[in-house]
Amino acid sequence: MQTELVKLCPVCRGTSFQHVFNCEDYTYSHQQFSILQCQSCQLLLTSPRPDQQSIGEFYKSEEYISHTGKSNSIFDWIYLKARNYTLSWKHDIITSRKTRGTILDYGCGTGEFINYMANNNWEGSAVEPSKEARAKIKSQNKNLSVFEKLEELPENKFDIITLWHVLEHVPNPNTLIAQLKEKLKEDGLIFVAVPNHKSYDAQHYQSHWAAYDVPRHFWHFSQKNVTRLFDNNQLLLKEILPMKLDAYYVSLLSEKYKNNSKHSLATPIKALLTGLSSNAKARKTMNYSSLIYIAGHA
Numbered sequence: 001m002q003t004e005l006v007k008l009c010p011v012c013r014g015t016s017f018q019h020v021f022n023c024e025d026y027t028y029s030h031q032q033f034s035i036l037q038c039q040s041c042q043l044l045l046t047s048p049r050p051d052q053q054s055i056g057e058f059y060k061s062e063e064y065i066s067h068t069g070k071s072n073s074i075f076d077w078i079y080l081k082a083r084n085y086t087l088s089w090k091h092d093i094i095t096s097r098k099t100r101g102t103i104l105d106y107g108c109g110t111g112e113f114i115n116y117m118a119n120n121n122w123e124g125s126a127v128e129p130s131k132e133a134r135a136k137i138k139s140q141n142k143n144l145s146v147f148e149k150l151e152e153l154p155e156n157k158f159d160i161i162t163l164w165h166v167l168e169h170v171p172n173p174n175t176l177i178a179q180l181k182e183k184l185k186e187d188g189l190i191f192v193a194v195p196n197h198k199s200y201d202a203q204h205y206q207s208h209w210a211a212y213d214v215p216r217h218f219w220h221f222s223q224k225n226v227t228r229l230f231d232n233n234q235l236l237l238k239e240i241l242p243m244k245l246d247a248y249y250v251s252l253l254s255e256k257y258k259n260n261s262k263h264s265l266a267t268p269i270k271a272l273l274t275g276l277s278s279n280a281k282a283r284k285t286m287n288y289s290s291l292i293y294i295a296g297h298a
């Protein structure tokens, strides 16, 4: 594996980083990775990390679930159930803000969300680097436009752009936000969902918190960090919405990691209690396990 060090913070261009703790890659390599903190803006980041040639390898276990759609354990089963519920919930939060139009899902994976939107009167486009995933989407729905790269799409085209747990995976989140802004209509809205390491479940599980998901997650954002990314690009943060189900799912995975995959009857109960606490404590601070940030042109 070739690794690279992060030398420049993508949020504030800071150059000074301090080690916070090590995290294990629990889903694939079982290697340890360092989490560092930017000394200027407090962004957490995974560094050193696999370079762009090496990172593909680390997606092998995740692809397995999303490509086959089969569930092999209680964790996969819960994940797939929650995903189906979440599809209609995402549709509803979008259509309550804009009833119809053009939508781009950036980093769409196997395309369940954009397919759902296209089946509900939206003109759907998607960007997905994986060739296999693109072929699968096209075989499911011929009306969808699926691209390998964002550069292939016209400017000022979209009413809605969505990034569902994508920004934490990309090599330069600031550049990506700048490029996406060019594709957004004047009154368009961009939805960015990312995990929040200031949540109670993150504080509770520390290095076992499943949403650190090293080395696939390069960046670990707070509300302040995402707001700054929008500011950098003359985008205005309009709303923050909670993703309350994530607290339970992430807690369940984190319990599994913490207990070396040994299941006991107490595991789902502990996860449920941590999830409940996380959502309850976040009512005042908005520090839910995952957040959706909605922004438009400033």
Ligand SMILES: [Zn+2]
Pocket (backbone or CB within 6 Å): 009, 010, 011, 012, 013, 014, 038, 039, 040, 041, 042, 043
């Ligand atoms: Zn920074």
